[in-house]
Amino acid sequence: MSEPLVTARNLRKSFGELVAVDDIDFEVRSGEVFGFLGPNGAGKSSTMRMIGSVSPVTSGELRVLGMDPAQDGARIRARLGVVPQEDNLDEELTVYENLLIYGRYFGLPKKVIDGRIDELLKFAQLDERRKSRVEPLSGGMKRRLTIARGLINSPELLLLDEPTTGLDPQARHLLWDRLYRLKREGVTLIITTHYMDEAEQLCDRLVIMDKGKIVAEGSPRELIEQHSTREVLELRFEVGTQEEHADKLRDLGTRIEILPDRVLVYTNDADHAFEEVHARGLVPESTVSRRATLEDVFLHLTGRSLVE
């Protein structure tokens, strides 16, 4: 196997007293889509900024493309693409000019950039907007332009910080499709997200971060297998009776969870569990039987309390 593109050992980032990234270890391999999943404030963006070689490492070791960001920041950045959380395009300029200027920041000759812009505009489905100013474009278009901009230097590694936050479902699916294509072309992607479906859709491997630490690591499937059951039975009982019903269900799954409005039974066979519920004479107001998702893993590991 080739050398990992990114290696972190005891990587730490603190801002004064606050420890944003707390001694984490991870590796990103060539050609994969690697995800950082976690609630707000988990340290995902801080980690991304360190990989992007714009934020100095507080302690620990970080190697990106075989180099040390503290020594070779500019050389690393020359081979990275970065898609920040907020689009920071030049809104007064046209779509084309945004890409041209960005390509020039990398020192690419205009001829080379022009060739790439043609490809990238097709890729981002923006070729008809080439001469439009950026400001009136939709959120989805701006996002795709920001991604296209991040690709102008043909990077080996593309960093995407919450790429689909704030987009409508159509725009998200289009974006996922584009990111898939990049992966097929051999670009290594690192994304942060707090959307479970996004992580499940895109990531080959991911780590779940909480309060600056990595709490789990693996493929979406592995994580579900390790930290959840295969299926989940959701039973909604009359308000105020969840506890008492739950007591009669405890043996049905490997774990049960009582929420204010329903009881979740974590089991490998939801249908069987459901038959048991009936056999015991319990009649829920409604029932949902579903496969376990990353969301179950995530909530199990990072807790249900709101982090703000």
Next chain:
Amino acid sequence: MIGINLSHPARLIEASARVYRRTYRGSLVSTFFNPILFLLAMGVGLGKLVDSGSGDATLDIPYLTFLAPGLLAATAMTTGASDSAFPVMAGIKWRKSYDAVLATPIGVTDLVVGHLGWVGIRLVFVTLVYSAVMTVFGATTVVEGLLAIPPAVATGMAFAGIVTAYTARLKDEQGLSSLFRFGITPLFLFSGTFFPVTQLPGWLQPVAYATPLWHGVSLCRGLALGTEFEVNPLVSIGYLLALILLGMVLATRTMRKRLVK
């Protein structure tokens, strides 16, 4: 500052020029019409009043001639300051375009040098226009008008660096309006642009002599009018150059602190 690759700031200047090509219309009015308006209102209008009154005795040259080179320096100051105030705030905070730049091989020092380099080019352009207007108004000759450009640009640059450093430390735009209200406007009015500093109350005169604008005005006036300088020009040149250098160092430091976290 060591080993700076000049091609990096050049890329930023190129980008600024492209942005400018899109947005120059808005600033054309201030570049071309402000000097005309000011010279008309103050130089010609007010000047007539001054020249016909006791001003004649104090100045021994027409008021328009006295005013024009001072305004040249003052305009350079406002250009240098405002180009380093709102656009810098936009880059840091409103548009975050500096973050986009720093994600590329370009570093903070490149960014600051590129920004100041672009302001320098703008200053040359603005002062050239101004000097042409001055000449048309008959306030100076072509050669003398051109001679006054380098000290005017230096005045603008002295403010550009310091104001960039100041802006990089601001949380929000409130500090920018204070800068203009309590800094730039009083300087504009009391640094010898509109009247000789000797007209100020005695205790205020040393304050005026300490301002960078007064040194810029003194240099511009001396060169544009071929008259005696109010202070040894080498002192003024040294003062402005020292400020430019200080501004660059401070701007790089504060920008790094602000942008690299």
